[in-house]
Amino acid sequence: xxxxxxxxxxxxxxxxxxxxxxxxxxxxxxxxxxxxxxxxxxxxxxxxxxxxxxxxxxxxxxxxxxxxxxxxxxxxxxxxxxxxxxxxxxxxxxxxxxxxxxxxxxxxxxxxxxxxxxxxxxxxxxxxxxxxxxxxxxxxxxxxxxxxxxxxxxxxxxxxxxxxxxxxxxxxxxxxxxxxxxxxxxxxxxxxxxxxxxxxxxxxxxxxxxxxxxxxxxxxxxxxxxxxxxxxxxxxxxxxxxxxxxxxxxxxxxxxxxxxxxxxxxxxxxxxxxxxxxxxxxxx
Amino acid sequence: xxxxxxxxxxxxxxxxxxxxxxxxxxxxxxxxxxxxxxxxxxxxxxxxxxxxxxxxxxxxxxxxxxxxxxxxxxxxxxxxxxxxxxxxxxxxxxxxxxxxxxxxxxxxxxxxxxxxxxxxxxxxxxxxxxxxxxxxxxxxxxxxxxxxxxxxxxxxxxxxxxxxxxxxxxxxxxxxxxxxxxxxxxxxxxxxxxxxxxxxxxxxxxxxxxxxxxxxxxxxxxxxxxxxxxxxxxxxxxxxxxxxxxxxxxxxxxxxxxxxxxxxxxxxxxxxxxxxxxxxxxxxxxxxxxxxxxxxxxxxxxxxxxxxxxxxxxxxxxxxxxxxxxxxxxxxxxxxxxxxxxxxxxxxxxxxxxxxxxxxxxxxxxxxxxxxxxxxxxxxxxxxxxxxxxxxxxxxxxxxxxxxxxxxxxxxxxxxxxxxxxxxxxx
Amino acid sequence: xxxxxxxxxxxxxxxxxxxxxxxxxxxxxxxxxxxxxxxxxxxxxxxxxxxxxxxxxxxxxxxxxxxxxxxxxxxxxxxxxxxxxxxxxxxxxxxxxxxxxxxxxxxxxxxxxxxxxxxxxxxxxxxxxxxxxxxxxxxxxxxxxxxxxxxxxxxxxxxxxxxxxxxxxxxxxxxxxxxxxxxxxxxxxxxxxxxxxxxxxxxxxxxxxxxxxxxxxxxxxxxxxxxxxxxxxxxxxxxxxxxxxxxxxxxxxxxxxxxxxxxxxxxxxxxxxxxxxxxxxx
Numbered sequence: 006x007x008x009x010x011x012x013x014x015x016x017x018x019x020x021x022x023x024x025x026x027x028x029x030x031x032x033x034x035x036x037x038x039x040x041x042x043x044x045x046x047x048x049x050x051x052x053x054x055x056x057x058x059x060x061x062x063x064x065x066x067x068x069x070x071x072x073x074x075x076x077x078x079x080x081x082x083x084x085x086x087x088x089x090x091x092x093x094x095x096x097x098x099x100x101x102x103x104x105x106x107x108x109x110x111x112x113x114x115x116x117x118x119x120x121x122x123x124x125x126x127x128x129x130x131x132x133x134x135x136x137x138x139x140x141x142x143x144x145x146x147x148x149x150x151x152x153x154x155x156x157x158x159x160x161x162x163x164x165x166x167x168x169x170x171x172x173x174x175x176x177x178x179x180x181x182x183x184x185x186x187x188x189x190x191x192x193x194x195x196x197x198x199x200x201x202x203x204x205x206x207x208x209x210x211x212x213x214x215x216x217x218x219x220x221x222x223x224x225x226x227x228x229x230x231x232x233x234x235x236x237x238x239x240x241x242x243x244x245x246x247x248x249x250x251x252x253x254x255x256x257x258x259x260x261x262x263x264x265x266x267x268x269x270x271x272x273x274x275x276x277x278x279x280x281x282x283x284x285x286x287x288x289x
Numbered sequence: 290x291x292x293x294x295x296x297x298x299x300x301x302x303x304x305x306x307x308x309x310x311x312x313x314x315x316x317x318x319x320x321x322x323x324x325x326x327x328x329x330x331x332x333x334x335x336x337x338x339x340x341x342x343x344x345x346x347x348x349x350x351x352x353x354x355x356x357x358x359x360x361x362x363x364x365x366x367x368x369x370x371x372x373x374x375x376x377x378x379x380x381x382x383x384x385x386x387x388x389x390x391x392x393x394x395x396x397x398x399x400x401x402x403x404x405x406x407x408x409x410x411x412x413x414x415x416x417x418x419x420x421x422x423x424x425x426x427x428x429x430x431x432x433x434x435x436x437x438x439x440x441x442x443x444x445x446x447x448x449x450x451x452x453x454x455x456x457x458x459x460x461x462x463x464x465x466x467x468x469x470x471x472x473x474x475x476x477x478x479x480x481x482x483x484x485x486x487x488x489x490x491x492x493x494x495x496x497x498x499x500x501x502x503x504x505x506x507x508x509x510x511x512x513x514x515x516x517x518x519x520x521x522x523x524x525x526x527x528x529x530x531x532x533x534x535x536x537x538x539x540x541x542x543x544x545x546x547x548x549x550x551x552x553x554x555x556x557x558x559x560x561x562x563x564x565x566x567x568x569x570x571x572x573x574x575x576x577x578x579x580x581x582x583x584x585x586x587x588x589x590x591x592x593x594x595x596x597x598x599x600x601x602x603x604x605x606x607x608x609x610x611x612x613x614x615x616x617x618x619x620x621x622x623x624x625x626x627x628x629x630x631x632x633x634x635x636x637x638x639x640x641x642x643x644x645x646x647x648x649x650x651x652x653x654x655x656x657x658x659x660x661x662x663x664x665x666x667x668x669x670x671x672x673x674x675x676x677x678x679x680x681x682x683x684x685x686x687x688x689x690x691x692x693x694x695x696x697x698x699x700x701x702x703x704x705x706x707x708x709x710x711x712x713x714x715x716x
Numbered sequence: 717x718x719x720x721x722x723x724x725x726x727x728x729x730x731x732x733x734x735x736x737x738x739x740x741x742x743x744x745x746x747x748x749x750x751x752x753x754x755x756x757x758x759x760x761x762x763x764x765x766x767x768x769x770x771x772x773x774x775x776x777x778x779x780x781x782x783x784x785x786x787x788x789x790x791x792x793x794x795x796x797x798x799x800x801x802x803x804x805x806x807x808x809x810x811x812x813x814x815x816x817x818x819x820x821x822x823x824x825x826x827x828x829x830x831x832x833x834x835x836x837x838x839x840x841x842x843x844x845x846x847x848x849x850x851x852x853x854x855x856x857x858x859x860x861x862x863x864x865x866x867x868x869x870x871x872x873x874x875x876x877x878x879x880x881x882x883x884x885x886x887x888x889x890x891x892x893x894x895x896x897x898x899x900x901x902x903x904x905x906x907x908x909x910x911x912x913x914x915x916x917x918x919x920x921x922x923x924x925x926x927x928x929x930x931x932x933x934x935x936x937x938x939x940x941x942x943x944x945x946x947x948x949x950x951x952x953x954x955x956x957x958x959x960x961x962x963x964x965x966x967x968x969x970x971x972x973x974x975x976x977x978x979x980x981x982x983x984x985x986x987x988x989x990x991x992x993x994x995x996x997x998x
Contacts, residue, residue: 008902012815016808016873023870024836026851027844034843041368041846042385042662043698064668064693093736106984107740110747113976115931117952118969122750125962129532131540131762133749139765150481150532152680165742177920222838229933229948233955238483239531240675247840254842255361255938257664258368258385267843274838275831282827326953328961352942355953362941365846371853373941536960540762566759 034264041258055265065266067241068249074156075245076224079163084217086164087171091179094172105176109169116166120233123162124149127234152242155235159243162234163224171216178212179205211285218281222274246270315602316346322376322591322606323362326353329623330378330429330589334610341609347602360663372596375603378589379425380417381658387702391593392422396604404613405631409654413709415588419702425590428611429619431626432584432656433488434554434649436561440572441473441548449576454493454518457579461525464548475525477547479538483674486519487666488585489551490673491659493518495581498660499707501716505665505694507687508714515582516676516683522551523677531678543567549576553587554649555626558642574644578652586656588628626653657710660703668693750973753966754778761962777967787950787971793940794930794947794972796861801868801929806922809876810914814906816877817884830881833874841871845938852939859941867935872928876921883917884910919986923979930976947972 035055039047059065094105111119126133127148135145146154182205190200228247231237237244237252250270254263324331331353338349352374354362360382366373367386377383377390396402409415410427417425435457437449445467451457464475479485493515496508523530527541539557542550545568550557554575560566561573578584591611593603616627617635626649632638633646661669669690676686699707707713749768753761757774760767781787816829848867849858857863887910895905911918933948940946951972954965 009815009819012811013819016812016877019804019808019866019869020833020836020873023848023866024844024874027847028836028839030847031843040698041364042664042700045368045370063689089735090739093732102984104736104740106981108743109980109984110977111743113927113931113980114973115933115948115951115969117931117933117948118750118965118972121951121955121960121965122746122969124960125753125761126746126749128534128537128762128766129529130537130764131766133745133766133768136765136768147529147532150529150678152678165746226838226840228842229952233952236483238671238674239481239678240483240671240680242680244671247842250840251842252664252667255845256357256667257662258364259664260846264843267840271835271839275835278831278834278838282831350942353953354941355949355955358937358949358952361938365849369850369853371858373858536762536962540764565757 031264031267034260035268036265037261039260041260047261051261055261056269059262059266059269064241064244065246065249068244068246071156071241071243072225072245072247075159075163075243076221078156078160079167079224080217080221082160082164083168083171083220084213086168088175088213090168090172091175094176095179105172109173111166112169112173114166116227116229117233119166120162120230123158123165124234127158149235150239152239155239155242159231159235162230163227166230167220167224170220174212174216175209178209182208214284215281218277222277225270225274313346315599315605317348318346318599318602319348319350320375320597320599320602320606321350321352321373322378322603322610323352323354323359323374324378325359325589326355329619329625333615333619333623333625337610337615341606344609345602345605347605349606367594367596370596372594372598374594375597375599376606377592377594379592380588380590381660381703381706382663384417384660384703384706385662385700387417387419387424387700389595390417390419390424391595391597391600391603392419392424393426393593393604393607394423397423400608402608404611405629407628407630407633407650407653409656410588410628414658414706415586415656417590417592417702418705418709420705425592426607426611427588427590427628428616429587429589429625430628430653430656431553431555431587432649432652433492433551433578433586434584434652435549435551435576435578436542436554436557436573437549437576438545438547438569438572439574439644440569441468449574451577451579453581454579458518458521458525461522461549465525468548472546474527474541474547476522476549476551477526477530477533477538477541478522478551479533479535480523480526480530480677481532481537482535483677484666484670485535486673486677487670489519489522490515490582491585491657492578492580492582497714498712499699499704500714503699503704505661505697505699506691506714509687512687513683516673516686519673520677520683542573543569545569554645555624558645559624571644575646575648575652577648578655580655583655583657584652586653586658587626588656588658657712658706660699660707660712662697662700662703665694665697665699750966750969753962754970756963756966758963777963778971780964781967781971786945787968789943790945790947790950791971793861793864793944797864797868797936797946798926798929800861800865801872802922802926804865804869805872805876805925806918809873809921810880810918811906812873812877813880814884814910816881817887818902830878833878836874837871837878841934845934848935849938858939859944861940861944863939864932864936864944864946867939868929868932871932872925876925879921880914880917883914887913916986919983923983923986926979927976930972 034047036050036052037047038049038051090108094101094108129135129145129147129150132148134148138145148154148158186204187200190204195203226247228251231243231245231248235243237248246266250263250266253259253266322334324334331351334351338351341347341349359378363377363379363383364386365371367389407430410430416423416427442449445464447460447463451460461475468475478489494511496511497506500506527546533541535556538550539552539560541547542557543561543566562570564570591607593600597603613629613631616629617632619625620627620632630650633650639646672681672686672689675681676683681689752768752770754777755773755775756767756770757772760770816826852858852863891913892905892909895909900908931948933952936946937949940949951965951968954961954968
């Protein structure tokens with residue numbers, strides 16, 4: 006027992022030391038009126054005013070809406086594609102191994118670099134994507150200049166970069182499903198589709214949910230890639246909640262409002278994590 | 290006589306030691322200076338580093354950061370009193386921390402320091418002041434400009450002669466008729482780089498930016514008129530102009546597909562004369578930026594941090610970095626716009642840049658900065674971008690901007706700068 | 717017994733191959749374009765139509781990069797940060813997870829601890845960047861790789877602890893009981909019995925940590941100035957007010973990506989075996 010406690014101590018110390026103070030401080034800031042460009046110190050306690058102001062703020066609401074569109078679209082795509090590709094690349098042949106390795110590559114690219122790369126690919130006049138589209142007779146859209154297509158562009162980037170993660174996790178999970186279970190199903194005469202639906206899917210469900218929540222929060226938090234792809238624009242079209250918080254905090258230095266928005270985000274994040282816990286508890 | 294020779298001998302022997310003590314009063318001191326990581330200002334500084342250290346004995350550390358990181362670092366450093374940087378690169382974007390800068394008047398007076406700065410640039414606004422004290426000295430200067438194709442204008446019998454945007458838009462109309470049937474657009478502008486359009490707005494808008502109470506504001510009718518006029522430029526731009534980035538707009542002009550372009554001239558100056566990247570070599574010139582507003586100015590200043598422990602050594606670096614010779618060299622080698630008139634009157638350069646300099650100096654002389662902190666600029670350019678892509682009307686744009694601006698406070702230094710530049714509502 | 721493959725099966729096999737081919741193209745084309753951009757002459761960017769095959773391959777962007785002493789420093793810093801972050805995270809995170817899993821805590825407490833760790837992994841860093849900056853200033857750690865490492869540890873340790881906690885919870889205690897009978901200490905038990913079994917998961921956690929650390933931008937850019945600057949900051953540095961320096965940026969991206977790709981190729985088998993979050997139960 007003492008050993009076990011000792012095992013936990015280093016991690017605990019680091020996490021508390023690194024996270025506790027900044028988090029507590031941001032909680033403190035969320036109820037303070039403090040804009041660094043106006044005053045060097047917090048101007049005073051304002052209760053929940055920062056929160057109510059944010060909830061009523063047009064830009065905040067719009068950012069939340071954009072986040073929902075972008076993350077929703079990206080998740081739907083990458084979960085579907087990830088699961089499909091995981092099944093399509095099953096197996097231990099060298100060819101499948103090679104393809105799997107290839108397919109996970111986008112994941113290792115720095116989001117800043119990936120965003121900029123896609124910016125040049127999606128350039129409406131000089132971009133590769135529209136050029137290739139025109140080769141097959143399609144006139145490509147103004148990817149980054151039209152509000153709707155800009156959202157699609159961000160979804161595409163997130164999907165390109167993070168479908169590999171889903172592929173990886175789901176692939177590993179499929180590989181770890183005991184063979185005999187599937188064999189039993191096959192002997193019972195179940196079709197491949199039925200086996201998937203009634204044997205594999207229930208087994209995979211907790212993991213899929215976990216992956217979904219994990220990817221959802223990661224996607225909501227992504228900043229570097231939006232920053233380098235669309236800069237939040239055109240206008241406020243791809244202004245996501247994280248981008249909004251970033252602008253408030255590090256560009257406008259409105260620490261009170263930024264902290265309040267962050268805590269609103271954190272409440273949402275907690276609920277999402279709680280959902281996974283609740284689901285797994287019921288399951289186990 | 291012998292005595293005199295002996296005296297002279299001793300004097301010459303002593304001189305180096307004396308000179309050392311006198312010229313290097315700051316030997317061994319360490320100072321940190323920052324620049325934007327741009328491959329221009331920062332490289333210009335790195336080229337001087339060794340020479341400066343040798344001449345002064347001061348140990349210089351140059352920090353180059355991307356633009357947003359630089360602004361963020363400067364504001365956090367000064368607002369929290371960290372004092373990591375002795376010499377700071379900035380302009381009105383860091384206006385909220387101007388109060389924490391070291392006044393430079395005493396240094397300037399004591400050393401009788403100066404130079405042939407373009408007159409407009411020495412005024413408050415282009416040069417940073419706080420409470421009447423000079424705190425910043427410009428080392429670069431670029432005004433928003435307008436360049437045009439001399440060959441097309443000549444062919445069409447149009448002269449590049451305008452005072453206001455109305456005049457200019459009339460010219461665009463004439464060009465449109467002349468260019469009908471070609472794939473050349475009368476004008477091109479990087480409407481896709483949404484933060485850029487504010488520069489045109491400022492050129493059209495002829496009223497206050499800060500109201501009599503010291504809050505961010507715009508005069509309603511003027512603002513609406515300017516927004517609509519700004520959008521009317523789209524009629525003369527190539528298809529899909531709302532998506533053009535700076536690089537793309539430049540390439541439209543350089544490949545000969547536009548008769549005029551509104552841009553930072555320094556971004557295209559070199560490329561336009563390089564046959565490798567330009568089809569319009571020798572066929573373009575810089576024109577006067579139309580009024581009644583002002584050409585938006587980018588003039589990086591060097592400041593000394595109020596938290597610097599070695600302001601004297603920091604001042605040595607400023608004097609070393611901002612000189613007429615260096616400004617000329619940086620202009621020629623790195624394309625950095627010079628704040629000194631001498632650069633634009635340099636006989637060698639005039640020959641090469643006769644198509645460019647006269648209008649450039651005129652624009653620089655008229656150029657102004659804005660009293661906007663980043664938050665103010667951010668909401669303005671984003672709402673304006675919604676307007677340009679057709680997602681909001683001019684009224685909605687103005688209203689949304691003013692609503693967001695009501696939450697912001699204009700820092701003291703920027704109120705002063707607005708007042709000095711006549712951007713304040715009279716009341 | 718060999719059967720003739722039916723038309724349907726052949727169509728399916730073809731569709732299978734075709735989909736994978738398209739997927740590979742979608743991954744590869746952008747990466748290939750990045751590499752092409754890194755050897756393109758400046759004038760061949762933003763041409764209409766885009767220059768796919770450059771008229772001339774230039775190594776000027778790479779030469780400029782490698783001639784700049786800062787590139788080496790950035791690279792070294794990135795490597796230092798990644799190695800330390802990954803090392804410390806894996807050791808402390810795995811140990812903590814094992815401790816928590818074997819402490820016989822009540823389910824509720826365990827759930828609470830897990831929740832806090834996950835929460836800490838997923839909140840917007842932007843809020844705590846300024847307080848963190850101030851703390852680092854007080855500790856005189858600004859502009860050191862340690863400031864970046866410590867900041868990243870705050871993200872990675874909770875994550876790895878959580879990841880490994882799930883793994884350890886799934887590990888049947890019987891496996892260890894034999895060792896307990898033998899009189900092995902907790903430490904020996906951990907090292908000789910438990911660790912070899914969970915090694916694939918530890919490797920997977922290490923790889924994910926390394927990716928995150930190598931690519932992390934926000935914390936690094938807020939506490940690093942010059943000496944401690946890393947590759948991710950350097951890449952972002954090519955986006956200036958003058959537009960983007962595409963060539964140098966592409967070259968720098970390639971320099972930054974290649975080590976991770978090589979690493980991913982070597983580590984791939986661990987990744988595939990290791991991250992199931994322990995969530996599949998047979």
